[in-house]
Amino acid sequence: MTSKNIGRVLLGGVALAVLSTGAQADELSQLKAQLEALQAQVNQLEARPAAPTLPEGASWITFRRGTEATADWNTARAGDYIPSSSGVTIAITPSADLPAPVHEVTISGYVKGDVIYDFDQDLGDLFSYTAINGRDDQEHIRLHARQTRFNIxxxxxxxxxxxxxxxxxxxxSGGSFGSTDWRMRHAWGEWDMTPNWTFGAGQTWTNFMSPFTGITTVDFNGDIGLIGASRNAQVRLAWHDGPMLFAVAAEHPRDSWLLTDFGNSSSNIPDFTARWQYDAPGGHKFLISGVLRNYHTDSSLGGSSESELGWGVQGAVNINLADIATLTTAVIYGDGIGGYIFGANRGAYYDGFTxxxxTIESMGIFAGLIFNVTDTTSINLGWGYTDQSRSDLLDASWVTGRYDQNVDIMSAHANIIWQPVQQLRLGWEVMWAERQRTVPVFDPAGTLVDAGTRTDDALRAQFGAWFYF
Structure with missing residues (x-):
């Protein structure tokens, strides 16, 4: 090869070397820029606050067996029982301060099956006192599951x-001879405005009622003599401090329409109720309550405008007898409160002549004994009596033409309740009632001449099984 060619080759190699060195420099500059951008992103991520981490085994939404979360909020009356170990609780935890939840929902209830045998006449799916009419020797058997209940x-x-x-x-739905349609028992909300004051609205037990008076019964109704119109739409304000509670409420006018009113009865103001309750040491309970109501007819609906006040008072006591038995009692008295006392008629009537x-005087008395034989077995005895003024009822039937009105009713329940586990309860019960009612009196010619009374009784046996879910 000539020296000229050798020179050309060397020049070409130097040129390639220079070009290669320039390309590597560009690649290094690009890599350096990318590394600087990644480092900036890392710095930004490190500057952010750390996301909260869940403890081992925890989650934002939890499901657990039992309803202990709302067990301290007791909304049941005597005899209504759903064990806190049944049901399910859904808990939603906050975004910090784990594991305390800020919202908890509990779902529970039971399926109840009943077997009923009437010795005298068919009284329906519950012991209907107003259906007792002396039809003897009409034995009847019933099986139903209408008491099945759902609670949220x-x-x-x-x-x-x-x-x-x-x-x-x-x-x-529809009472003793009604349907199996779903019905609302409670739709109630409460707000603790302060540690001692609570506001409530919706539908729940009337504030006039004693929530602790009564016994567990297999029969859905239970004994006469207690507050019968027990669930009412209302707004309520309650003050509570330790074992003491005082509450006032404005409630939907319960039975403020008249026995007969010619179509001009009008509920123009709510019923007002007040209740004082004290839970004493040793399991004793005391209560005083009252109700004030108004009956009204409106001239715009026909006739004249009239108003009449009705009132009632109640005293109730539960006494713990050495943790072996509980004595539960209540006495109710008033004028014009018929719709509140179980077994009473409407509390007033319109006299078309005057x-x-x-108004009609009414009284209710109840006494019961609850014996805790063992941890799983109890014996319950209850007696009740509802009385309305006989003279008032006879006048009311004669003036209005409405007969078959209860003058007085006496009832008794006796049962054995066995609960071998929390999810199952079985009950065997016998019940009896005597009813006195108004009837028309005719002369030999068949002319209506007066209003009188008639007395009949009825006997029933019932078995019930509660399956809690």
Whole structure:
């Protein structure tokens, strides 16, 4: 090869070397820029606050067996029982301060099957006192599951206090001879405005009622003499401090229409109720309550405008007898409160002859004994009596032409309840009642001449099984 060619080759190699060195420099510059961008992103991520981490085994939403979360909010009356070990609780935890939940929902209830045998006449799916009419020797058997119940509770801890809700229903629509349609029992909400004051609204037990008086019965109704119109739409304000509670409420006018009113009865103001309750040491309980209501006819609906006040008072006591038995009692008395006392008629009637509203005196008495034989077995005995003024009822039937009105009713329940496990309860019960009612009196010619009374009784046996879910 000539020296000229050798020179050309060397020049070409130098040129390639220079070009290669320039390309590597460009690649290094690009890599350096990318590394600087990644480092900036890392710095930004490190500057952010660390996301909260869940403890081992925890989650934002939890499901657990039992309803202990709302067990301290007791909305049941005597005899209504759903064990806190049944049902399920759904808990929603906050985004910090784990593991305390801020919202909990509990779902529970039971399936109940009943077998009923009437010795005298068919009184329906519950012991219907108003159906007792002397039809003897009409034995009848019934099986049903209408008392099956579903219950949803919730509680939420908020910045303005705890808020609680209750929705409950069953299939006892239309009374003893009704249908199996779903019906609302409770739709109630409460707000703890302060540590001592609670506001509530919706439908639940009337504030006039004693929530602790009564016994567990297999029969859905239970004994006469207690508050019968027990669930009412209302707004309520309650003050509570330790074992003491005082509550006032404005409630939907319960039975403020008249026995007969010629179509001009009008509920123009709510019923007002007040209740004082004290839970004493040793398991003793005391209660005083009252109700004030108004009966009204409106001239715009026909006739004249009239008003008449009705009132009632109640005293109730539960006495713990050495942890072996509980004595539970209540006495109710008033004028014009018929619809509140179980077994009473409407509390007033319209006298078309005088144009006046006449109230009817009423009284209810109940006494019961609860014997805790073992941890799984109890014996329950209950007696009740509801009395309305005989003279008032006879006048009401004669003036209005509405007979078959209860003058007085006496009832008794006796049962054995066995609960071998929390999810199952069985009960065997015998019940009896005597009813006196108004009847028309005719002369030999068949002319209506007066209003009188007739007394009949009835006997029933019942078995019930509760299956809690």
């Amino acid at each position: 509770k919730s509680k939420s801890d908020t910045a303005i206090g705890q808020i609680r809700t209750l929705i409950e229903g069953d299939f006892f 144009g006046d509203i006449e």
